[in-house]
Amino acid sequence: MGFLKKDKKRQTAxxxxxxxxxxxxxxxxxAIQMLEEGEDYxxxxxxxxxxxxxxxxxxxxxxxxxxxxxxxxxxxxxxQRDSLMRLTINEELFQSTTETFLxxxx
Numbered sequence: 001m002g003f004l005k006k007d008k009k010r011q012t013a014x015x016x017x018x019x020x021x022x023x024x025x026x027x028x029x030x031a032i033q034m035l036e037e038g039e040d041y042x043x044x045x046x047x048x049x050x051x052x053x054x055x056x057x058x059x060x061x062x063x064x065x066x067x068x069x070x071x072x073x074x075x076x077x078x079x080q081r082d083s084l085m086r087l088t089i090n091e092e093l094f095q096s097t098t099e100t101f102l103x104x105x106x
Contacts, residue, residue, distance in 0.1 A: 013058040014105055018051060024066075027054075030084055031068055031077045041070035052098030055105060065098060 017023055028049040035041055052065040061081035068075050076087040076094055089097075 015056045016106070017054045017056050020054070024049070024051060024054065027064060027066065027077075027079055027084065028068065031066070031075075031086075034077075034084070034086055035068070035070065035075060039072070040075060041072050043071060046071065052094060053101050053105070063101075065094065065101065067094060 031049075032044065032047070041047065048069045050067050050069070052067075054062075054064040054066070056062055062079050064077075064079035066077055066079075068077065074091070076089050078085050078087055
């Protein structure tokens with residue numbers, strides 16, 4: 001069944017960037033700038049960032065899902081291409097989206 005074979009010329013190259021500290025720091029710092037003092041945090045001490053996934057995909061760009069935990073709560077973010085978006089999701093959706101993405105891209 002030839003229609004199921006992937007054309008090697010059309011395969012998209014993907015690179016798992018989860019070990020790219022500079023990229024993760026840039027994304028986390030940009031996300032923290034989107035948070036509002038007093039509403040999303042009182043102080044940033046002990047703030048953490050956890051990435052679900054972080055990939056660079058040829059012809060598409062960046063794909064990332066991560067969360068930032070402050071003294072006021074957990075906040076979720078997605079990066080796609082050149083955009084960073086704050087999400088309204090919960091931990092269960094964060095985990096299931098991460099698992100699904102990783103199973104499809106590794």
